[in-house]
Amino acid sequence: MRNRIVIFCLMGLFLSTAMVFAQGKGAKQINLHGGKQGDITFPHHMHHTVVNDCMVCHKDFPQEPGALQASKDSGALKKKQMMNKTCLKCHRDRKKAGKPYGPVRCSGCHIR
Numbered sequence: 001m002r003n004r005i006v007i008f009c010l011m012g013l014f015l016s017t018a019m020v021f022a023q024g025k026g027a028k029q030i031n032l033h034g035g036k037q038g039d040i041t042f043p044h045h046m047h048h049t050v051v052n053d054c055m056v057c058h059k060d061f062p063q064e065p066g067a068l069q070a071s072k073d074s075g076a077l078k079k080k081q082m083m084n085k086t087c088l089k090c091h092r093d094r095k096k097a098g099k100p101y102g103p104v105r106c107s108g109c110h111i112r
């Protein structure tokens with residue numbers, strides 16, 4: 001009986017640790033609010049592999065669910081600032097440099 005309790009406790013510890021790690025990286029895919037242009041299905045984890053520094057994006061807003069929209073609502077970020085200065089900027093620069101790049105046209109990101 002005692003051994004079982006110990007095993008259950010260890011399993012609980014393992015699962016909660018795994019969940020903390022999964023949460024630390026954020027969601028695999030995130031739906032972002034895109035106003036009248038339509039929402040964006042953002043492949044978050046895919047960007048972890050192509051952008052090796054979290055701060056390229058997270059210098060502008062914290063690593064918390066809803067933080068991008070919250071920063072826009074508070075005025076810390078202007079509307080479309082993230083889109084133009086970070087997302088599109090990187091995609092365009094990489095296109096120019098002849099490297100693999102993400103969408104540069106509205107409909108490549110926004111889904112109506």
Ligand code: HEC
Pocket residue numbers: 023024025026027028030032042044047048051053054055056057058062063064065066067068069070
């Ligand atoms: C290309 C841009 C970009 C990069 C690079 C990036 N993130 Fe994010 N991250 C986002 C966006 C956008 C959100 C969504 C914020 C929101 O919900 O408003 C987000 C949200 C999160 C969240 C909040 C939980 C969630 O799933 O919404 C966590 C945690 C997080 N990121 C961790 C990381 C870590 C750790 C790295 C580096 C390994 C990283 N991010 C790299 C753009 C990025």
Ligand code: HEC
Pocket residue numbers: 032033034035036037040068072078079080081082083084087088091102103104105106107108109110
């Ligand atoms: C690389 C992906 C990407 C592309 C391409 C893109 N957008 Fe966006 N757009 C975003 C993201 C992410 C947001 C939310 C963050 C922000 O406002 O900066 C956004 C937000 C918006 C908003 C909402 C602003 C608000 O808060 O009301 C509008 C309107 C918009 N985009 C229009 C456009 C138009 C028009 C084009 C084409 C010329 C375009 N977008 C191309 C990613 C993209």
Ligand code: HEC
Pocket residue numbers: 040041042043047050051056057082083086087088090091094100101102103108109
């Ligand atoms: C520092 C560079 C960089 C930044 C910043 C960046 N991206 Fe990307 N993104 C890429 C690259 C590189 C690819 C293409 C990867 C590939 O196809 O190999 C990509 C691909 C994409 C794709 C296409 C995914 C697919 O399945 O085809 C979307 C959508 C996208 N990015 C949206 C965004 C949004 C929204 C932001 C801002 C929140 C953003 N990206 C910020 C580099 C970046």
